[in-house]
Amino acid sequence: MFWTSWFLAVLAIVLAWPVPILLSRAQWPARSPFTAMLLWQAIALAGGLSMIGAMLVYGLEPAGDNLLAGLRALAGMVFNNAPTTALGFWHIFALSAAALLTAHLVxxxxxxxxxxxxxxxxxxxxxxxxxSPSADGPRTMVINVDSPVAYCLPGGARSVTVLSDGLMAALEPAELRAVLNHENAHLDQRHHLLLWAFAAWRQALPWLPTTRLAQEAVSSLIEMLADDVALKTESKATLIKAIAIVASGSSGAPGARMAFGEPELSDVEPGQPGATGGAGSARTTASRVSRLLSPQPPLPEPLRAAVLAACLLLLAVPTALLIVPGLLG
Amino acid sequence: MASLGELERAVMDLLWAGHEAATANTLRDLLAQSTRAENGTAGHEGKDLAVTTVLTVLSRLERKGLVERERGTRPHRYQAVSSREDHTAELMHEVLGSAPDREAVLARFIGSVTDTEAETLRKLLGLS
Structure with missing residues (x-):
């Protein structure tokens, strides 16, 4: 029990700090965004699990030989007024922290x-x-705005992709198709669920480097995944041109910013560094374009398999450490 | 004029175009007029629209914070809370803006780009 809690604590720290920093600097995620996405999810889940698990195991150490026995003993103390003398101050502290953290996350x-x-x-x-509804299909709407804007609003059956008049005027039909396919890929692949989970993770633990890095990485990876879907039907040149036109229009178009009062970077709320579409998404656009301009081959199959195996291990090891001793004992 | 959604849209269009408060009766008449204009003939569909339906639509819009009632007058006069342009600006602020959880609410094709970066992109593509 003692070593388990220390191992989980070390794992939690490694996953909270050095690992996300290294992964966020790595170049390979742009080559295989889907694999990288799985790894980020595994890191977040395993990080949370080992953080809570470490405190739980430490706190229950005097109460039982393993987690299940310890939880049973704890339930006896809480519900049946069994004697709590076995637990010292720090054990109760750790248990309370584990309970609070779990409740906070949920x-x-x-x-x-x-x-x-x-x-x-x-x-x-x-x-x-x-x-107004667009001619492109029931899931597409057009809004009367002069600057080129395209976005999708997820919502199950009511999901909708919105295009501005300015965008329709600025893009050729093929470029417009690339934009639509890109946005529909977000909806089809349920990217909003990932963004929700990682936004909540960051909201819950804003001081933890991993939450910010993970959210930024995931936002950028889903754009790459959606780009890859758009490339299935439209050419690379078409997609790059669409990105460039929308990007230059939304930033440089005279009046666009004035008309809608788009907040300048200086308007960013203090205390929310990088929480904005500002610097983070500018980097995203740059890496998207350079990825399209000088394409790299995807990670070789064995490496991708190794990353997937690492994902499975990340999830399996803390879970096994927590549960298996109880099942064996 | 089938669904409540379409009626809401029609009522808001009238209020936005009119710039002043209107009663449910006035709105009903205006809706009937525009229906007749659309059909080209003196159709009777407009008359099928009951004032109570218009009131239902208005109370839905009021609940959504889009119209407000002038207190103290009978019958109540309704007006739009903000102009069409203001609401469009509100939407675009949400789309282009920098709220921390914006990315989770909707996904933009291109995030905010700095001026220098837009410049680089333009050069890259020879768009200038």
């Missing part, structure tokens, strides 16, 4: 979900009044 996840849903509903209500 609560933040739900709160973030509620906030996101509320904003999307409001957005959809306004779209229903302001935007």
């Amino acid at each position: 609560f933040t996840l739900l709160l973030t979900y509620y906030k996101i849903q509320r904003q999307r509903r409001r957005h959809r209500e306004l779209l229903a009044l302001l935007a």
Whole structure:
């Protein structure tokens, strides 16, 4: 029990700090974004699991030989008033911290979900009044805005992709198809669920480097995944041109920013460094374009298999450490 | 004029175009007029629209914070809370803006780009 808790604590620290920093600097995720995405998810899940697990195992050490026995003993103390003398101050402290952290994570996840849903509903209500359906299909709407803007608003069956008049005017039909395919890929691959989970993770533990790095990496990886879908039907040149036109229009178009009061970078709320579409997504656009301009081959099969194996190990090891001794004993 | 959604849209268009408060009766008449204009003939569909339906639509819009009632007058007069342009700006602020959780709410084709970066892109493509 003692060594288990230390091992889990070390794993939690490694996953919270050095590993995400190394992964965020690595070049290979742009080559195999899907594999990298799985790795980020495994790091986040294993990190949370080992953090909570370490505290739980440490706190329950005097109560039982393994986690299950310890939990049973703890339940006896809580519900049946069994004597708690076995637990020292630090054990109770660790148990309370584990319970608080778990509750905090679950609560933040739900709160973030509620906030996101509320904003999307409001957005959809306004779209229903302001935007008109497009000829491109039922899931596409056009809004009367001069600067080139394209985005998708997820919402199950009511998911919608919104294009601006300015965008329709600026792009050739093939470029428009590339944009639409890109946005529909976000919806089809349920990218909003990933963004939700990682946004909540960051909201819950903003001081942990891994949460910011993971959210930035995931935002950038889903763009690459969506680009890859767009490339299945449209040429690379078409997609690059679409990106460039939208990017230069949304930044340089005279009046575009004035008209809609787009916040300048200086408007970024203090205390939320990098929390914005500012620097982070500018890097994303740059890496997307350079990835399209000088394409690298995907990671070789054995390396991808090794990363997948690492993902499985990351999830299996803490889980096994927590549960297996109880099943054996 | 089938669904409530379409009616909401039609009522908001009238309020945005009118710039002043209107009663449910006035709105009903205006809706009937525009239906007749669309059909070209003096159709009777417009008359099928009951004032209570218009009131239902108005209370839905009020709940969504899009119209407000002038207190103290009978019958109530309704007006749009903000102009169409303001609402469009509100949407675009959400789309282009920098709210921390914006990325989770909606996914933009291109995130914000700095001026220098846009310049580089333009040069890259010879768009200038």
